[in-house]
Amino acid sequence: MEDAAVQSVGRSGGIVIKDDWPGYSLDLFSYPEHYSGDLDCVFIPHGVIIDRTERLARNIMDDLGDHDIVVLCVLKGGYQFCVDLVDRINALSRNSNRTIPMRVHFIRLKSYLNDQSTADLHIVGAEDLSFLAGKNVLIVEAIVGTGKTMEKLLKHVEAFQPKMIKVAGLLVKRVPHNAACLPDYVGFEIPDQFVVGYALDYNEYFRDLDHICVINEKGKMKYKIEKEELQKEANAIQQKA
Numbered sequence: 011m012e013d014a015a016v017q018s019v020g021r022s023g024g025i026v027i028k029d030d031w032p033g034y035s036l037d038l039f040s041y042p043e044h045y046s047g048d049l050d051c052v053f054i055p056h057g058v059i060i061d062r063t064e065r066l067a068r069n070i071m072d073d074l075g076d077h078d079i080v081v082l083c084v085l086k087g088g089y090q091f092c093v094d095l096v097d098r099i100n101a102l103s104r105n106s107n108r109t110i111p112m113r114v115h116f117i118r119l120k121s122y123l124n125d126q127s128t129a130d131l132h133i134v135g136a137e138d139l140s141f142l143a144g145k146n147v148l149i150v151e152a153i154v155g156t157g158k159t160m161e162k163l164l165k166h167v168e169a170f171q172p173k174m175i176k177v178a179g180l181l182v183k184r185v186p187h188n189a190a191c192l193p194d195y196v197g198f199e200i201p202d203q204f205v206v207g208y209a210l211d212y213n214e215y216f217r218d219l220d221h222i223c224v225i226n227e228k229g230k231m232k233y234k235i236e237k238e239e240l241q242k243e244a245n246a247i248q249q250k251a
């Protein structure tokens with residue numbers, strides 16, 4: 011595919027972070043000591059994430075104000091964005107005569123091994139979503155990479171016949187072959203690189219980091235897990251579900 015589409019600016023409606031953005035030096039911010047040496051840079055500082063989320067909340071309020079909505083939070087990566095987004099929507103509801111009555115529901119998806127997307131996507135806790143029939147649904151996801159996860163999730167949710175489905179994605183990656191569907195509300199459009207923090211993980215690490223950061227090679231090696239180990243973990247999750 012020609013790279014022009016990949017480079018096109020603002021396709022998603024989010025703040026565009028260009029491919030040559032080096033991030034901020036780690037020395038300029040504070041972050042947990044246990045991750046020192048594992049990160050390359052602060053890619054998006056926590057405060058900027060919060061400010062952008064506040065604006066997304068306003069856009070959602072403008073579009074969906076006075077509708078009842080069911081927020082479908084995609085775990086685990088989406089929890090922090092979901093908490094902050096719902097919080098900001100609630101604040102707007104408190105301070106205006108338009109409100110959005112919200113219910114929040116959680117589902118868990120898992121598809122990544124180390125920093126690679128894998129074909130087998132597990133949906134945990136989404137078996138019966140029949141209560142979504144006729145409802146307005148807002149899916150809240152932290153990051154859309156190849157778009158495969160979102161495509162699969164949308165198909166799954168559509169089968170329960172909600173009245174409307176909107177998607178809020180904090181980050182969208184510019185990847186060469188990403189699926190046609192973009193979230194309705196996008197925080198940032200970022201280059202195709204692996205990011206962690208603000209609940210986004212690398213093999214379950216880095217969720218306890220406020221800023222969105224780029225992990226370095228040392229960090230990747232330190233927290234790498236082998237495929238067999240992950241398979242064991244996946245089997246354990248499936249047995250419990």
Ligand code: IMP
Pocket residue numbers: 087119121122127151152153154155156157158159160203204205206210211212
């Ligand atoms: P997709 O199917 O490639 O769009 O990947 C979406 C899922 O992969 C997200 O729900 C995340 O859990 C995970 N993911 C994709 N890119 C990243 C990343 O850069 N950091 C952490 N997790 C990611």
Ligand code: MG
Pocket residue numbers: 087122210211212213
């Ligand atoms: Mg993950």
